[in-house]
Amino acid sequence: MATRRERGAYHHGNLRGALLDEAERALARKGEDALALRAVARAVGVSHAAAYHHFADRDALLRAVAARGFERFAAALSAGAQSAAGDRSFLEMGVAYVRFAVDHPSLFRLMFGPKAARGRHADEALVAASERAFEVLLGGVRRLHREDDEAAVRARAVAAWSFVHGLAALLLDGQLEHAGFSARDAEDAARTVLGGGAMR
Amino acid sequence: MATRRERGAYHHGNLRGALLDEAERALARKGEDALALRAVARAVGVSHAAAYHHFADRDALLRAVAARGFERFAAALSAGAQSAAGDRSFLEMGVAYVRFAVDHPSLFRLMFGPKAARGRHADEALVAASERAFEVLLGGVRRLHREDDEAAVRARAVAAWSFVHGLAALLLDGQLEHAGFSARDAEDAARTVLGGGAMR
DNA sequence: ACCTGAACACCGTTCAAGT
DNA sequence: ACCTGAACACCGTTCAAGT
Numbered sequence: 001m002a003t004r005r006e007r008g009a010y011h012h013g014n015l016r017g018a019l020l021d022e023a024e025r026a027l028a029r030k031g032e033d034a035l036a037l038r039a040v041a042r043a044v045g046v047s048h049a050a051a052y053h054h055f056a057d058r059d060a061l062l063r064a065v066a067a068r069g070f071e072r073f074a075a076a077l078s079a080g081a082q083s084a085a086g087d088r089s090f091l092e093m094g095v096a097y098v099r100f101a102v103d104h105p106s107l108f109r110l111m112f113g114p115k116a117a118r119g120r121h122a123d124e125a126l127v128a129a130s131e132r133a134f135e136v137l138l139g140g141v142r143r144l145h146r147e148d149d150e151a152a153v154r155a156r157a158v159a160a161w162s163f164v165h166g167l168a169a170l171l172l173d174g175q176l177e178h179a180g181f182s183a184r185d186a187e188d189a190a191r192t193v194l195g196g197g198a199m200r
Numbered sequence: 201m202a203t204r205r206e207r208g209a210y211h212h213g214n215l216r217g218a219l220l221d222e223a224e225r226a227l228a229r230k231g232e233d234a235l236a237l238r239a240v241a242r243a244v245g246v247s248h249a250a251a252y253h254h255f256a257d258r259d260a261l262l263r264a265v266a267a268r269g270f271e272r273f274a275a276a277l278s279a280g281a282q283s284a285a286g287d288r289s290f291l292e293m294g295v296a297y298v299r300f301a302v303d304h305p306s307l308f309r310l311m312f313g314p315k316a317a318r319g320r321h322a323d324e325a326l327v328a329a330s331e332r333a334f335e336v337l338l339g340g341v342r343r344l345h346r347e348d349d350e351a352a353v354r355a356r357a358v359a360a361w362s363f364v365h366g367l368a369a370l371l372l373d374g375q376l377e378h379a380g381f382s383a384r385d386a387e388d389a390a391r392t393v394l395g396g397g398a399m400r
Numbered sequence: 401a402c403c404t405g406a407a408c409a410c411c412g413t414t415c416a417a418g419t
Numbered sequence: 420a421c422c423t424g425a426a427c428a429c430c431g432t433t434c435a436a437g438t
Contacts, residue, residue, distance in 0.1 A: 015421085031314060033233070036411065047423050049414085054421095058412065109314060114231060114306075117373040134378055154379045158367075159393055163359070166366025170358075173317040178334055179354045193359055215402085238430065247404050249433085254402095258431065 016054040018044045023065050027106045032113070037061065059115055063123045066116045069107045070129035076100045077136045090140045091195055094164040098190040101168035102183050108172065112165075137161055167193055216254040218244045223265050227306045232313070237261065259315055263323045266316045269307045270329035276300045277336045290340045291395055294364040298390040301368035302383050308372065312365075337361055367393055 022043050026035045037058045038048040055061040080096025081089050101108040110116065111130075120127055134157075141157045142148075148156065167190065170176050171183045181189040222243050226235045237258045238248040255261040280296025281289050301308040310316065311330075320327055334357075341357045342348075348356070367390065370376050371383045381389040 050422050112373050120374060158376060158379050159396055162366035162370060163363045165370055166362035169369055170362060170365055173312050174320060176358060179358050196355060196359055250403050
């Protein structure tokens with residue numbers, strides 16, 4: 001739980017981790033576009049060229065942040081599903097999905113953005129982390145429809161995933177404000193829309 | 201239908217339009233991040249400072265491109281809906297939605313990205329264009345469920361929109377390749393997933 | 401009204417050199 | 420093995436000045 005402030009520890013310590021922490025903070029504060037590799041290195045107290053010893057380039061740093069995001073995302077989905085029993089469990093997973101997106105908008109956009117999409121092959125950790133999140137979702141579908149075969153489970157999972165992902169993305173963009181749903185009360189919106197019968 | 205090539209016409213002609221055309225091309229070719237205002241001006245044959253006479257900054261140029269995108273998007277949805285009759289009309293609108301996303305990935309991401317979201321208030325044309333697209337969607341829902349009152353129509357529209365938007369976004373990211381759906385055969389994927397019973 | 405050239409403060413990336 | 424300083428080629432944005 002080492003925070004910044006302590007100098008000298010980085011120089012032969014965990015620079016990679018420190019860069020990731022700072023990049024995540026910068027992402028949350030200023031968004032993906034405004035995140036500068038040089039500024040991250042500066043904040044950590046190291047030369048900008050030092051970062052290239054731990055990440056191939058700026059994109060690789062961002063992909064590593066995205067991979068971490070997927071880990072926390074999967075954990076949040078699990079926690080959501082476990083917060084209720086029976087049929088409501090799946091709904092709560094959807095609510096957790098939307099809540100994560102709205103609570104960490106820049107991280108969520110990074111995780112599902114072009115950087116992460118294009119570099120999927122290149123980044124093992126990213127693929128593994130996003131697959132883990134998908135597994136959590138599959139688990140939820142299996143508990144809901146025990147009788148289905150594997151193909152049917154995947155088809156249901158894709159449909160459910162599309163539904164909740166679209167809702168999260170549109171809320172994030174403020175695109176549903178025409179329809180009276182704002183990102184501020186995203187949790188209510190999620191319960192209303194996801195619970196409205198289209199999900200089963 | 202004036203293309204580039206003709207020099208001298210810009211100098212007291214339609215520079216704004218030329219910049220938009222070129223920005224759209226650059227967006228499609230290299231993506232949002234790599235689109236440089238200076239490069240756009242250069243390609244059009246004008247000094248980079250000239251662009252600031254027509255757009256407040258780079259973000260404003262991108263928002264204008266997004267607004268144009270929404271116009272074409274609305275037209276594509278209409279055309280899709282008109283390509284079939286009865287209940288199938290709504291499905292075809294969804295297929296057109298996904299096809300647009302996959303055919304113009306960078307434009308689609310721009311339209312629904314943070315730039316467009318944050319600057320919504322600032323950009324009248326963008327809000328108007330995206331509302332027009334939403335109206336097309338509402339029209340489709342109304343034809344499908346004539347008996348519903350306005351609130352029910354909006355709720356159905358939000359659910360349907362979320363579903364199809366999520367599918368489009370996940371296909372774009374290659375996130376559904378685990379499940380056997382690739383962006384290459386997006387149209388088949390759209391028919392399978394959207395037609396699979398979750399939409400009604 | 402519309403466009404230019406020069407200037408400023410920042411980037412991402414590379415590379416020889418230091419410990 | 421890990422980090423630095425200097426250098427390169429590029430940005431976005433501003434502003435006085437030109438027509």
